[in-house]
Each structure stands twice: as structure tokens, then as C-alpha cells.
Amino acid sequence: MSDIGRQSLGDKAASAVKPDSQKSVLESATDYVKGTLDSVASAVQPQQEKSTTQKIGDAITGDNTNRNLA
Template sequence: MADAGRQSLTDKAGAALKPDSQKTYLEQAGDAIKGAADSVASAVQPQQEKSTTQKIGDAVSGDNTNRNAA
């Protein structure tokens, strides 16, 4: 389950697996907005308050701007 304000790993993977060439402009815009919102949520949420799956997802996606001690 995703933390509040965060995209689940399943949603991130689904968006990444479908090529942009097969997405509508609305889907592409939605992915961009959701990705930006998730990055902001990742940055402001303290590391010790993140679930293990969110920590892993942030590390894989390079979205670990907030590197407070776990």
C-alpha cells in the first residue's frame, strides 16, 4: 500500500511499461503530473516515516532527495 500522497510501485511500473507512443496526450500529462507530485511527496516526507516499499521505490527511481536517517 502506498503512503499518503504517493504513487504505488504498481502504478509507477504500469506508467513506465507502456511506451509514450501508445499513450494519449491526456495519459502522458497525467503521468507527468503524478510523477511530479510523487517526487514532491517523496522529498518532504521524512525517511523514517516512509514504508519499506516506498524507500525501495524511491531508491530505484532515484527519488531519494530526502536522505534523513531511516
Template sequence: MADTGRQSMTDKAATAMKPESQKSMTEQAGDKVKGMSDSVASTLQPQSEKSTTQKAGDTVSGNSNEGQESLAEKAKHAMGLGGAEK
């Protein structure tokens, strides 16, 4: 279960595993908005208030907001599922 205002781990995994080439423009835009919203929520929520699951999810998804590619993005690129970004 995700913390309030955060995207669930299941939703993040489903989004990450579907190739961009198989997503509609609407789906791609929605994923981008959800990702940005989750990133903002991650930044605003103090570490001390995050659940253990959310802390782990932030580490995997790269929501530390340090401009580095996340582990999930690295995995997508390694499998050839990543978009043209990065």
C-alpha cells in the same frame, strides 16, 4: 500499498512499461503530473516515516531528487521505450 499521498508501485510500473508512443497526450500529461506530485511527496516525507516498500520504490524510481536518471528511466531507455527527454 503506498504511503499516504504517494503513487503505488503497481501504478509506477504500469506507467514506466507503456511506451510513450502508445500514450495519448492526456495520459502523458497525467503521468507527468503524478510523477511530479510523487517526487514532491517523496522529498517532503522524512525517511524515518517511509515504509520499507516506499524507500525501495524511491530508490528504484529515482525520487532522491538529485538530478540523476532513475533506474526505471534507464531501463526504459535501454528497451527503447523512453521519450525524447534525457
């Protein structure tokens, strides 16, 4: 299974834990870009090709726009 272009759950959690008010402009921009790319990757990657971890992460974050549940 390939999760190319996807953020790990650890990366998502680390980004979410730090309040936006404590992030630099660069950190905020990086989080935005990574989140957007992860959402796009989630949408185009077929469910059957996602790892279990990514399926769970997508379900938790609501990033499961590709609803081909397999």
C-alpha cells in the same frame, strides 16, 4: 506509516511499461502530474515515516532526494 500522495510501485511500473508513443495526451499529462507530485511527496516526507516499499521505490527510481536514512 503514511504514504499519502505517493504512487504505488505498481502504478509506477504500469506507467513505465507503456511506451510514451502509445499514450494519449491525457495519459502523458496524467503521468507527468502524478510523477511530479510523487517526487514532491518523496522529498518532503521524512525517511522514517516512509514504508519499506516506498523507500525501495525511491531508491530504484532515484526519487530519494530526502536522504534522511533511518
